[in-house]
Amino acid sequence: MEEMLVFGHKSPDTDTICSSIVMADFQKKLGKNVKAVRLGEPNKETKFALNYFEFEAPELIEKVEEGQEVILVDHNEFSQSADGIENAKIRMVVDHHRICDFLTAEPLYYRAEPVGCTNTILLKMYKEYGFEIDKKIAGIMLSAIISDTLLLKSPTKTVEDEKAVEELAKIAEVNYEEYGLEMLKAGTDLSDYSAEELIGLDCKKCELKDKKAKVAQVNTADISEMMKRKSEFEAAISKDIEENNLDLFVFAITDIINSNSQAIVLGKETTIFEKGFNTKLEDNTAFLPGVVSRKKQILPVLQENA
Numbered sequence: 001m002e003e004m005l006v007f008g009h010k011s012p013d014t015d016t017i018c019s020s021i022v023m024a025d026f027q028k029k030l031g032k033n034v035k036a037v038r039l040g041e042p043n044k045e046t047k048f049a050l051n052y053f054e055f056e057a058p059e060l061i062e063k064v065e066e067g068q069e070v071i072l073v074d075h076n077e078f079s080q081s082a083d084g085i086e087n088a089k090i091r092m093v094v095d096h097h098r099i100c101d102f103l104t105a106e107p108l109y110y111r112a113e114p115v116g117c118t119n120t121i122l123l124k125m126y127k128e129y130g131f132e133i134d135k136k137i138a139g140i141m142l143s144a145i146i147s148d149t150l151l152l153k154s155p156t157k158t159v160e161d162e163k164a165v166e167e168l169a170k171i172a173e174v175n176y177e178e179y180g181l182e183m184l185k186a187g188t189d190l191s192d193y194s195a196e197e198l199i200g201l202d203c204k205k206c207e208l209k210d211k212k213a214k215v216a217q218v219n220t221a222d223i224s225e226m227m228k229r230k231s232e233f234e235a236a237i238s239k240d241i242e243e244n245n246l247d248l249f250v251f252a253i254t255d256i257i258n259s260n261s262q263a264i265v266l267g268k269e270t271t272i273f274e275k276g277f278n279t280k281l282e283d284n285t286a287f288l289p290g291v292v293s294r295k296k297q298i299l300p301v302l303q304e305n306a
């Protein structure tokens with residue numbers, strides 16, 4: 001039986017890495033030969049979760065070959081997927097993002113639900129098939145939901161995510177609040193990353209009408225500490241704008257304790273940001289009270305105002 005690959009998006013986050021591993025486990029229970037792979041380096045938060053529940057990071061791949069059978073989790077946009085995805089055979093997608101820039105030649109299983117995390121959908125799938133979830137798998141599913149919903153504080157969180165967290169925490173035998181805070185904090189240790197790495201760690205490309213933009217995000221427990229490196233970030237962002245011909249770059253530094261963000265915004269289309277958030281950038285930066293979700297609170301605002 002030919003091996004199918006499952007992977008999430010580039011600049012992998014905890015949901016992307018964990019849903020690949022979980023999906024491979026799910027498919028194994030169905031008797032399928034599916035291998036989890038990744039498209040980039042796991043971040044510190046993800047490494048913490050994998051270590052805690054004793055998983056290895058999936059193998060890194062650079063691209064997919066023509067005709068390779070694949071399953072996509074936690075994304076669908078080709079621009080966020082593996083190089084060569086246009087010529088792969090996409091058999092399945094399980095995702096919780098908008099559908100965009102997506103086309104296949106053949107029928108497929110596609111499941112999208114507007115919940116806070118891919119793993120909330122995966123939990124439902126295990127239940128629908130009557131599959132048991134082992135303790136370690138429950139642990140990384142829980143980690144992913146905590147990560148995507150910022151410990152259930154993000155506006156992307158739904159009742160289903162809350163229930164999933166309760167349920168998975170029981171199976172994983174952890175106190176999710178304590179574990180979750182520890183895991184999120186592990187992800188905020190950013191001191192040994194270069195500015196270039198930080199703006200690329202969790203970065204999504206997006207098209208705003210005919211404009212090219214990137215929206216990057218990092219989590220921190222201390223915005224002012226991060227802002228000490230503002231000029232380094234500005235230099236890295238300017239370089240990225242120039243090299244990739246971007247019209248706009250938004251870098252959101254998100255305070256996971258108080259649920260706010262500080263944005264550093266550069267490019268020739270910064271008015272899209274100013275209009276959208278009804279703010280004036282000062283020294284390329286603006287404070288966004290209550291904003292923690294790129295998907296729900298940043299991207300749609302930019303899209304509407306482009």
Ligand code: MN
Nearest residue numbers: 013015016074
């Ligand atoms: Mn993700």
Ligand code: MN
Nearest residue numbers: 015074118148
């Ligand atoms: Mn996700």
